[in-house]
Amino acid sequence: MSSLRHSHNKARLERYFEQWARWVHTGQVTTAKSILQMIMDGDSFDRSGGGCSPIVECVELNIESALMRFMVTNKQAVTVCRVEYGALFLPNLPIDANRETRALRMGMSLRTYNRRLQDARVCVESSLIKTGDL
Amino acid sequence: MIIVLYANTGESLKKAFSYIEHQHAGLSDHVNLSRIGDIELRIAQLNQIPDRKTERRVTVVSNPQTGRELALLRGMGAVVCHQYGALSPLYTTEIKISPLHDLHYVPHLTFSGLPGHVFTVDELLSECKVKHRKFRQRAK
Numbered sequence: 298m299s300s301l302r303h304s305h306n307k308a309r310l311e312r313y314f315e316q317w318a319r320w321v322h323t324g325q326v327t328t329a330k331s332i333l334q335m336i337m338d339g340d341s342f343d344r345s346g347g348g349c350s351p352i353v354e355c356v357e358l359n360i361e362s363a364l365m366r367f368m369v370t371n372k373q374a375v376t377v378c379r380v381e382y383g384a385l386f387l388p389n390l391p392i393d394a395n396r397e398t399r400a401l402r403m404g405m406s407l408r409t410y411n412r413r414l415q416d417a418r419v420c421v422e423s424s425l426i427k428t429g430d431l
Numbered sequence: 432m433i434i435v436l437y438a439n440t441g442e443s444l445k446k447a448f449s450y451i452e453h454q455h456a457g458l459s460d461h462v463n464l465s466r467i468g469d470i471e472l473r474i475a476q477l478n479q480i481p482d483r484k485t486e487r488r489v490t491v492v493s494n495p496q497t498g499r500e501l502a503l504l505r506g507m508g509a510v511v512c513h514q515y516g517a518l519s520p521l522y523t524t525e526i527k528i529s530p531l532h533d534l535h536y537v538p539h540l541t542f543s544g545l546p547g548h549v550f551t552v553d554e555l556l557s558e559c560k561v562k563h564r565k566f567r568q569r570a571k
Contacts, residue, residue, distance in 0.1 A: 397454075397557050401486075407557035408550065 320357035363424035378417035433509035446538040
């Protein structure tokens with residue numbers, strides 16, 4: 298049962314990381330709401346439409362802030378995490394390059410790359426559990 | 432780049448080499464010294480290994496039998512890899528494991544419960560490239 302929950306959490310974490318990587322490039326969080334959703338949330342339709350305020354409570358920001366905090370102690374792990382999920386592109390490296398190629402391009406072995414990635418993932422995962430996203 | 436692979440069985444060697452061959456399609460060679468009896472001929476064959484500098488071309492030398500061959504290969508910048516497990520009697524007489532430079536591996540892509548110094552084949556290839564790069568930088 299616990300392994301099932303663990304794999305479910307892992308899949309969710311992967312999905313969140315992908316959302317975060319997209320957010321890093323687009324700089325926006327999708328805020329589209331259906332009319333039914335607006336009614337359920339108790340929103341009023343009387344407001345002046347069109348205006349949007351920055352969203353400060355979203356999983357993408359929580360991941361970014363967790364990584365920023367982790368960067369103080371382990372900068373390389375954060376860089377590995379950014380490269381792995383496509384939030385950071387290395388020059389002259391294809392997007393679909395495998396982990397071994399990425400690791401070598403960053404001057405480290407595959408084992409070091411995997412270890413640093415795991416460190417960053419654990420840090421983000423524990424942070425998301427604290428904030429209630431996971 | 433030259434990789435020296437010591438494997439306990441032919442099957443293990445085949446597994447490890449097939450992964451390397453898959454990663455470096457068309458740019459990998461296998462030098463099998465076991466069929467040549469004369470040591471001078473074996474050394475002459477080792478001296479003929481082309482393109483030792485780039486990481487793109489990988490030459491795998493399997494099971495060199497004497498310390499002289501191994502010393503020559505180490506001098507060329509080869510990374511020596513020993514299969515993790517029971518060692519053959521050759522290790523008591525001819526072959527010396529260098530604890531700082533040599534690597535240990537298992538011929539599998541995933542293997543649980545390995546000691547920290549033992550690599551899987553994909554990790555081994557990556558580690559060999561990093562070591563080879565360091566060797567080249569030192570040589571400059």
